[in-house]
Amino acid sequence: MQKRVKKKLVSLYTGELFAVFIFALMWVLYILLFEWSVPYLTSYSSLYAFILLEFILLQGSYYWYLKLKQIQNHELVLLPDRQLRTFANLKRVNEGLLLIGVFVSIYQIISKPIEFYWFVFLFLFAVIEHINYYYVRLSYQTVEDIKELKRQKGFRRSRLAKELDSFLK
Template identity: 60%
Template sequence: MQKKVQKKLFNLFTGELFATIMFAVLWMMYLQLFKWTGPYLTSFSSLYAFALLEFILLQGSYYWFLKWKQVQRKDYSHLPYRQLRIFRLFKRLNLFLIGIGIIIMIYQLIVFPLHFYWFIFLYIFAIIEYINYYHIRLSYQSIDEMKDFIRQKKLRSSKLAEDLKNLY
């Protein structure tokens, strides 16, 4: 049982980290390979949304890393208070950055409407990741998890949201 949980947490932490790195690599490759992507990928708004997404993905990777280390120590409790305070700070910072994104979205729509769709895709992706980590679990990896989701007929809180409840 412990090995199974360890493996799942390791896969979550490395998967999020790998996705973060690969998104950045693909971003750079597209800039090099396809000249037409330059205006879309290098505009301030797109860079902002991309950085926000990467920042939130790194938080998820860090959370799963901490949980993985905890299970390695055979500790199945919530994260320690000091670590949860960091995630509470991240949560507040994310909301602030998402709020700034709304201002950027309005500016983008008025000044550069052609680049708006790429920005909005990245921005919504970042918001979905934020919700997935800090509020409601939106991702279900295995068939058993999907069956459990269908059986419950409701969305579950994310693991990080459950841990943060203990902080307040």
């Protein structure tokens, strides 16, 4: 059982970190290789949404790394208060940054720039990742995960959300 949990945590931790690096690499490569992509990828709004997405993905990777370290040390408890306080603060920072993103969206709708749809895609991706980590588990990648979703008849609180709930009580 513990071996399976370790494998899952390694997959989650490295998968999120890999996504951060691959997204950044692809961003730069597209700018360098495809001239048509420059207005979309170098606009302030698209850069804002992209950096926000990367920031949230890094938080997820860090969380899964901490959980992996706990399992490796045979600790099956909540994260320490110091780390949970960090995640509670990151959640508030994210929500502030997402609120700024809403205002950027409104500005984008009014001005109708060329990069509007790219910004919306990135911004919604960031919103979904924030919800996935801090509120409700939205990611179901394996057949077992999907069977679990059907069994529980709906979404459940994310692991980090549960830990933050117990910390903030």
